[in-house]
Amino acid sequence: MSEKAWRKRVLGSLAVAAVGSLALAGCSSSGSSDSGDSSSSAVIRTNGSEPQNPLIPTNTNETGGGKILDSIFAGLVYYDADGDPVNDVADSITVDDAQHLTVKIKEGQYFTDGEEVTADNFINAWNYGALASNEQLSSYFFEDIEGFSYDEDSELTGLEQVDDYTFTIALNKPAADFALRLGYSAFYPLPDAAFDDMDAFGENPIGNGPYMLDGDGAWQHDVQIDLVANPDYTGGRTPVNGGLDIIFYATQEAAYADLLGGNVDVIDGIPDSALATYESDLGERAVNQPAAIFQSFTTPERLPHFSGEEGELRRAAISMSINREEITDTVFQGTRTPAKDFTSPVIAGWSDSLEGSEVLDYNPDEAVKLWAEADAIAPWDGSFQIAYNSDGGHQAWVDAVSNSIKNTLGIDASGAPYVDFASFRDAITTGEITTAFRTGWQADYPGLYNFLGPLYATNAGSNDGDYSNAEFDALLAEGISSDDIEVQNEDFQSAQEILLKDLPATPLWYSNVNGGYGEAVDNVQFGWNSVPLYYAITKSE
Incomplete structure (x- = not known):
């Protein structure tokens, strides 16, 4: 975002609405560009969610933690509102050939504890994230680097320091978009202090980005986290405000009520109950723009009745029993578009005419037929x-989808709520969940591969359903090895x-970002991955 990278982030809160453009949307919804009486010390208040894990870049793959990490760390590049990469810590990234890159970083970049950022901070952080014994959720992002192993601890031998500010990357196979990936949070550097006690570091991280934690106690678990502008950051995201308070709302209704009441400045989610009215409520301060967000639910093969031929039949029957058009019109007031694939229309190479996409159409007769065929097996x-x-x-929407399945197939179907995002994700990542579960994707970077590799490739870090298909893996490998974008997309x-x-x-369905901002802020811009550019927001006292 992202996403969540930008941000492939597993979506914690609901970002909504219809995607209508095939071009990468660049996208701003902003107030006056005149900062007027804005104050450089004013703190921006926004919505968020309690991170699933301590704030370690390589172990965060959801939006709640990602929103924070992207604010307190600077990577080699960041992504602007249109999704274009912009050098941040990197002075240059040179693609020497399809498997070799040379990275030179800027001198005079510092972590907030005073340590200068050098090549070693990237190399050490990436090696930590890649070690099998560390079980990092984003270890998958290092699999293309020489030396990576899923099965045993091994050094990323493809990383080599040239001098304090230069290192090279050797890949074990061609990866045409590797340079584009380097803005994702898994590739952030870590200070030496992190390796003294990684768990403690995750609770009080030391970054090098535009914001930093506002002292001890800045992270009040399940309440909020308070960030202040980092005076030593010199990159392109230098804040024009004094800080960022991210409030962990229990519901979107509460966040929206606070926006209307002037108690929060910008939110990136609108509750279902307000979708029909929020644009009239907020006027020009309402946000409704395309974003690289995809919504789904996952039914693991390990569940009874969902493996083998029986499982294939039941998945197809369930998909065809869902009236996506009706749900997006009634529940979301037309702010979403029924999905035709597994990616997003804002990404180059998207297609709405893939062979087999009719399984995403509402077809109750065929659904009943397939379900009966599955019943004949078991x-x-x-x-x-x-x-x-x-x-x-x-x-x-979960209730609406469940009702559509129940009414079509004549079976009992319902939602299974978890109290919060952290407990929900814990049940998924530990494999303890015993039902299907909602899934969503906010892109890390603007490429089709980012919607496919991290979620469905064998052993991928966000492959929550443990899916594995050798033919699928081979096609991904072929595509990412080509430097011809048309061949890749095919x-x-x-x-x-x-x-x-x-x-x-x-x-x-595909989602827009639906959000809004208050009367006290200006220069509000939402990026292509649905996340506001907080550093650019001005606020009057």
Whole structure:
């Protein structure tokens, strides 16, 4: 965002609405560009969610933690509002050939404890994130670097320091978009202090970005985290405000009420109950723009009745029993678009005419037929449930999808709520969850591969359903090895045709970001991945 990278982030709260453009939307919704009586010390208040884990860059793959990490760390590059990479700590990134890159970083960049950022800070951080024994959620992002192993601890031998400010990257196979990935949070540097006690560091991280934690106690768990501008940051995201308070709202309704009441400055999610009215409520301060966000739910093969041929039939039947058009019109007031694939229309190479995409169409007769074929293999018993986090604004659509399945197939179907996003994600990542569960993706960087590799490749860090298909993996590998973008996209589209048959996740719809901001702020701009550019927001006292 992202996403969450930008941000492939597993979505914690609901960002909504329809995607209508095939071009990468660049996108601003802003007030007057005249800062007027704005104050450089004013603190911007926004919504967020309690991070799933301590704030370690390589172990954060969800939006709550990602929003914070992107504010307190600076990577080699960052992404502007349009999704274009801009050098941050990097002075230059040279692609020597399809498997070799040379990175030179700027001198005089510092962590907030005074340590200068050098090549070693990147090399050490990436090696930590890649070690199998560290079990980092984003270790997948290092698999293309020489020396990476999923099975045992091994050094990333493809990383070599040339001097204090230069290092090289050798890949074990061509990866045409590797340089573009380097703005994602998994690639952030870490100070030496992090390795003294990584758990303690995660609770009080030391970054090098535009903001830093506002002293001890800045992170009040399940309440909020308070950030202040980092005076030593000199990159392109230098804040024009004094800080950022990220409030962990229990519901989107509460965040929206605070926006209307002037108690929060900008929010990036609108509750279902306000979708029909928020644009008239907020006027020009309402935000509704395309973003690289995809919504689905995942039904793991390990669940009873969902493996083998029976599982393939049941997944297709369930998908065809969902009336996506009706749900997006009634629940979301037309602020979403039914999905035709597993990516996003704002990404180059997107297609709405993939072979097998009819499985995403509402077809109750075919759904009933396929369900009966599955029953002939093994009669259905029990109920079908979709788990979700109650603090993310998901109940209405989960209930609507469940009712559509129940009414079409004549089975018991319902939502299975978890109290908050952290407990929901814990149940998924530990494999303890015993139902289907909602999934979503906010892109890390603007490429089709980012929607496919991290979620569905064998052993990928965000492959929550533990899906594995050798043919799919081979097509991904072929695509990412090509430096011809058209060839890449053809391979990725072919890979998606396998997904449409296997349905490791059930695509639902594409989302816009729906949000808004208060009367005290100006220069509000939402990026292509749905996250506001907080550093650019001005605020009057």
